[in-house]
Amino acid sequence: MRAFSQSRHTALSDVDRTVRWCEYRDLPELQSGQFVSVMHRLDVDSSQLADRMCAVQLPSQECVILVLPEYLHDDGVLALRIAMGQVGLRLAARSVVTVPASVLSAIARKGRIEQRAGVSQSRLKTGSTSGHVLFSLLDDLLGWAVRHDASDVHIGVFRGQAHADVAFSVRGVLVRPVQFAKLSIEIMHEMLSVAWMRVQGGNGAVFEPQYEQQGRLERLVGGSRVSLRWASIVSHKGPSVTLRLLQRERSVATTDLSGLGYSEPQLQCLYRARLSTGGAVLLAGSVGSGKSTTLAALIRSLPPERKVITLEDPVEFDLPNAIQCGITAFGDGESDRARFDIKLQALKRSAANDVLIGEIRDQGSARALADLLLAGTNVYSTVHAGSALQIVPRLCSPTLGVSPDLLAVPGVLKLLVYQTLLNALCVECCLDHSQWLSEGERTCPLGMPITHDHAAAWLEMIEGCLQIDRSQFRFRHPQGCSRCQPLLAVSDSGMSGRHPDGEVRAQVSCASGHHSTGYRGSLMAAEFIEPARIVHFWSWIQSLSRMTDVREQARHQSWIDEQQKASEMAKIYVSQGLLDPREYVLRFGSA
Ligand SMILES: [Zn+2]
Ligand SMILES: [Zn+2]
Incomplete structure (x- = not known):
């Protein structure tokens, strides 16, 4: 390879010195990373130029030179243009693009990575990456x-x-x-x-x-x-x-609410919420708790005479009876907010009876919720909260900023749900307490191996805490059986039930249930609050925004304590031998 200075001497004179340039932000394909470095194809000493400029090819096959603003008129730019002409690369009309130093250094690093990893240009363009x-x-x-x-x-x-x-x-x-x-x-x-x-x-x-x-x-x-x-x-x-x-592949939502694992009284709550007019149905729960499945089933089973619109990010289920709108609202940028507000305005004019908003997670979606509720629309959404009751303070938090006065209007909050999915034991192979004590790998709720004596003491303790006789307990079989084993992926190193190295964190991961062995399906543990059925609910919301005296707090505490918790539903599963008591402790803390 000739030195950069030589190539400069040979051809500088016959090249147009006027540079047509633009800025980095003018070229969207640069910002989305759709380009490949062509430096390795050029007859220049790229190491001399790398900290100032580099040449890349865009999807249109045209090339541009990326350069730090202060080197815009550097001779290196000319040298690159000559070298690119020599190998037949076509320059874009605006052939020089000024970029910030951070971008240039990152591009240089990316170029090295592509070469090392053997990413060929054609691969990058066609998207064929097999074997990469x-x-x-x-x-x-x-x-x-x-x-x-x-x-x-x-x-x-x-x-x-x-x-x-x-x-x-x-x-x-x-x-x-x-x-x-x-x-x-x-x-x-x-x-x-x-x-x-x-x-x-x-x-x-x-x-x-x-x-x-x-x-x-x-x-x-x-x-x-x-x-x-x-x-x-x-x-x-x-x-x-x-x-x-x-x-994943989008699936058509079920219409069958009764198949989702709720108790009969909870199903009645859902049916009531589905039929009444105006107000919000709000679900909370961790990721993977089946919230969107429930909302989709609820929407799917609405009476056909209702006009239904969804604002989802992204669209997760096919809802044949709804007009589904995907929204992408990353971050809190001005344009994101504007897009959301435009969608919302259109939504309000659309005279929908029922609106599903994927998640209330920022002020934009919270404002949408408030506006729709004021208009008397049925709204369905999810909120990040640790219990059904916590949904209210979460909505009123500074992050979301919904007015407590709005939520305190009777009928505005129709149904609050918190739910979580638990691993259902495989009834074919699960162990009873004596089998668990005498054979298999005894582990504590965190997955640490424990001795027989520790296990016996733990059993005694948990029996007392849960008020469930140990004869009702069932434990996961570490290796599973033929009914639950085939679900386990062959490549999973945990297939034998033990790991080659005794790392604690690997063992923790086993107890947390990522292995399919010993489990079949899942159990729904949910808590429902129907505000209309709780006398003090509205005064409780109003009390959230002001300091209240101890007596008032105590009065609220008593009805709060009466509400059924998701953990109580889980406790029933333990007593039925469907849920490993260790998973109960892991999910809900001590009994
Ligand atoms: Zn089994
Ligand atoms: Zn494992």
Whole structure:
């Protein structure tokens, strides 16, 4: 390769020196990462230029030179244009683009990664990535997530640690499978960098560990399309990327509320809420608690004469009787808010009887909720809260900003639900208390192995706390049986029921139930509050916003204590031998 200075001498004179340039933000394909570096194809010493400029090819096949603003008129720009002409690369009309230093350095890093990982240009363009090591690693992670019904993949790339922190959220519990415990920081960093190139609507052309980034990613995993929301958070040690699995193949929602696992009185609440006019049905619960399934079933089974519109992010179920609108409202940007407000205005003019809002998670969606309720519309949504009652203070919190006065109007809050899904024991192979004490792997609720004596003491304690006779207890069979075993993925290292290395965190992940062995299906534990049936509910809401005297608090405490809790439903499952008492303790704390 000739030195950069030589190529400059040979051809500088016959090149047009007038540079037509634009800024980084003028080219959307740059910001969405749709370009490849062509530096390795050019006859220039790229190491001399890398800290100032680089040449890339856009999807249109046209090339541009990215340069720091202060080097816009540098001779290097000319040298690059000459070198690109020599290898037949076509320059865009505005051939030079000024970029910030952070972007340029990230692009240079991305270029190195592509070369190392062997990402060829054609692959990047056509999307064929079969056999690509970094993408197949990503797909391994996503495959595990799909098989174990995980809601999120968490990838921490932290300085000073040899291995990346790879974890999955499975039914609200963090799980760290051993097969992903030894991935190096470098590999995961490269995987994230390569994956970010496929992110749509992301902020930033390249994966930037020092900035919070959001975007969307679609992957085909095991033949089905998985839609991911990418969100990174920058800690003092480095970035942690969370990939939320938004949806699989969209399925038609069930109309059968009675098949969802609610108790008979709870079903009656849902039927009443479905028939009454005006007011909100609000569901809370962790990710994977079946909230959206319930809302979809509720919507799906509405009488046909009602006009139904949904605002979802994203659309999760096909609802044949509803007009479904997908919204993408990342962050709290001005344009996001504006988009949401426009949708909301259109919604209010549409004379819908019933409106589903995917989640009340910011002031925009909270305002939508309030406006629709004032208009007398039936609203269905989810709220992030730890119990049915906590939905109210959550709505009134500064983050959401709903007025307590509005919520205190009788009829505005129709039904408040908190729910969680628990692992149902396989009744074919579960162990009774004496089998559990005498054989198998005895573990405590956190998955630590415990001695026979400890187990016996724990059994005694839990029997007293739950007020359930030990003869009613059933425990998960660690290896499962033929009825529950085939669900376990072959590649899962936990198949034998024990792990090759005795890492505590691996054992914790086993007890938390990511293995399908010993379980069949799930159990719904829910708590319902129908405000109209509670005399003091409205005065309680009003009391939330002011200091109240002890007597008033005590009066509210008494009816609050009377409400059935999700944990009580779970306790019934334990007494029926359907729920492992250890999972009860893990989910609901001590009895
Ligand atoms: Zn079984
Ligand atoms: Zn395991």
